[in-house]
Amino acid sequence: MDAFLIQVSQSHDINHFLPDAESGLLYHKSKRKMVDHQILRNYGAKEILFDKDEIIFSEGEQALNYFQLLSGSVKMMTNSAQGKEFIQGVFKANDSFGEPPLFCNFAYPSFAVALQPSLVFKLSKDNFFKLLHENFDVHLHLDRVLCQRLRYKSMVISEISLYDPEHRILSILNHLKREATCQNKSEISMLRNKHTYVVPFTRQQLADMSGLRVETVIRTIKKMDTAGKLRLIGRKITL
Numbered sequence: 001m002d003a004f005l006i007q008v009s010q011s012h013d014i015n016h017f018l019p020d021a022e023s024g025l026l027y028h029k030s031k032r033k034m035v036d037h038q039i040l041r042n043y044g045a046k047e048i049l050f051d052k053d054e055i056i057f058s059e060g061e062q063a064l065n066y067f068q069l070l071s072g073s074v075k076m077m078t079n080s081a082q083g084k085e086f087i088q089g090v091f092k093a094n095d096s097f098g099e100p101p102l103f104c105n106f107a108y109p110s111f112a113v114a115l116q117p118s119l120v121f122k123l124s125k126d127n128f129f130k131l132l133h134e135n136f137d138v139h140l141h142l143d144r145v146l147c148q149r150l151r152y153k154s155m156v157i158s159e160i161s162l163y164d165p166e167h168r169i170l171s172i173l174n175h176l177k178r179e180a181t182c183q184n185k186s187e188i189s190m191l192r193n194k195h196t197y198v199v200p201f202t203r204q205q206l207a208d209m210s211g212l213r214v215e216t217v218i219r220t221i222k223k224m225d226t227a228g229k230l231r232l233i234g235r236k237i238t239l
Helices: 037-042 099-104 125-134 136-162 165-183 185-194 203-210 214-226
Strands: 004-006 046-050 055-057 065-071 073-079 085-092 111-114 118-124 197-199 231-233 236-238
Touching: 037 118, 065 099, 065 125, 073 118, 085 136, 085 203, 099 136, 118 125, 125 136, 136 165, 165 197, 165 203, 165 214, 203 214, 214 231
Parallel strands: 004 236
Antiparallel strands: 004 197, 046 118, 055 111, 065 118, 073 085, 073 111, 231 236
16 A cells, blocks of 8 residues: 555644654754764675565574664564564664564564664674773764653554554544654654645555554444544545
8 A cells, every 4th residue: 555644633642652853763862963974884884775574583582683763764673472472662773673683682572573674783782892892972862762662562562452443543543743843853844834744654554553454444444534533535644
C-alpha cells in the first residue's frame, strides 16, 4: 500500500506519553546540536549501504557494534510464533538504534531491517565505549535518548493492553506526527498552518506498530472518518 496523508484531530493530545525533540538523537552539550558525523568517523566508524529489506542485524545475534543512520530508515521488529510481525520502532536519519544489547551484553531480541536504501554508520563496540568515555556529554544525551524510548515502549504496552483500536491508532499517529515535527523543525510552521502530516507508513505497518490486524486498522480509520476525526480522500487521510 502507498504511504498516505494523515490529519490527527488536535483534540487528541497525548504529548504526556511522547518522546521530546531530542529523542533518537545525540547532541553536543554546548550547542544542543546533533553529534557531528565526523566524530564517529574519528573513532573508526564505517559507512555501510544497506538495500531495501536488507537485514542489518538479526534476532539472537551478538551485539558487537553501534549503529547510527546517516540516511534512509530502519525498522526494529520481532515475529510471533504465528509469524505476525510487530514493529518495535522506526528510525530515521541521525537516529541510533540497537544500543541496549550493546550496553548490557545480551543478544539482539529483534531484527533491524532497512525500510529503504539506507546508509548506516557502524562503529565497533570497543571504539564506541571509548567515544563515550572521552565525550561524557554524548554519554549523558544517549542515556536520555534510551530513557525516552523506554517511555515510548511503556506507552505502547499500555495502549495494547488497555485501550480500544481507535485510541491505539490515534496514539501511534500522534507520536509519529510529533516525532516528525521535531525531526525537521523547518517544517513546524507548515505543519501548524496546514494541519497536515504525511505518514510514511502503510496501513499494514500501522497494524504492526499497534498490535492490531490490518483489517481492524482499515475499519477503524473509516470509522474515524465518518465521525469527523479525520477525512479520507481516496487513499489519503486528511482534515
